[in-house]
Amino acid sequence: MSEITKEILDRMIDGRSSWEELVAVMRADKEPDRFAKYREVLQERATWRDRILLPIALHLCIVQKDDGARVVKCDCGHEFGDYRRNWKLSARVRVRNTKAGIDELYPHPMGCNPEWMELREYFCPGCYTQLDVEAVPPGYPVVFNFLPDLEAFYAEWLGEKI
Ligand SMILES: [Zn+2]
Structure with a gap:
C-alpha cells in the first residue's frame, strides 16, 4: 500500500475497511504525518469546533477550549471535564x-x-455510547486508563508547541 489516505482512516474509524485494507495498513510503515491525518479526520467529523489535541479512546478526545482549558469530550459534545481527572x-x-x-x-x-x-x-x-469496559476484581479502584503528557508529546514527537 503506497499511502494511507484520510479516506482509509475515515473508513477504519467506522469499521468499514475490508480485512485486506486493514492488513495492508497494519503491514505498512507508519508515515510521519499519520497522527496529523488521523486528527484531521476526527476534526472534520466533529460536530463541535474545539481543537482536538489527542484522541484517547473511540469516541473520546482531549480537546482545547477557547479559554485554554483541556477537557475530555465525547463525539456527541458532552464534556467530562479536565483531562487530568479520570473521565x-x-x-x-x-x-x-x-x-x-x-x-x-x-x-x-x-x-x-x-x-x-x-x-x-x-x-x-x-x-449513552459505551465508552469503555473494565474487567476488575470487586472493589478495585476505577482504572484511569491514560494520563498523557501533552506538552512533551507535542514538543518531542510532533515538534509543535501547544
Ligand atoms: Zn456522548
Whole structure:
C-alpha cells in the first residue's frame, strides 16, 4: 500500500475497511504525518469546533477550549471535564457483578466468576455510547486508563508547541 489516505482512516474509524485494507495498513510503515491525518479526520467529523489535541479512546478526545482549558469530550459534545481527572468518574456506569448479568454478555462457561471479577461498563451521559469496559476484581479502584503528557508529546514527537 503506497499511502494511507484520510479516506482509509475515515473508513477504519467506522469499521468499514475490508480485512485486506486493514492488513495492508497494519503491514505498512507508519508515515510521519499519520497522527496529523488521523486528527484531521476526527476534526472534520466533529460536530463541535474545539481543537482536538489527542484522541484517547473511540469516541473520546482531549480537546482545547477557547479559554485554554483541556477537557475530555465525547463525539456527541458532552464534556467530562479536565483531562487530568479520570473521565470515568463522571460517566454513567453499569456494574455487572451477578452471574445473570455476566451471562448476558458471556454465556456460561465463558464468563467470569462474579466473586472474583466484575464488569464495569462506562457510558456517556450525553449520548449513552459505551465508552469503555473494565474487567476488575470487586472493589478495585476505577482504572484511569491514560494520563498523557501533552506538552512533551507535542514538543518531542510532533515538534509543535501547544
Ligand atoms: Zn456522548
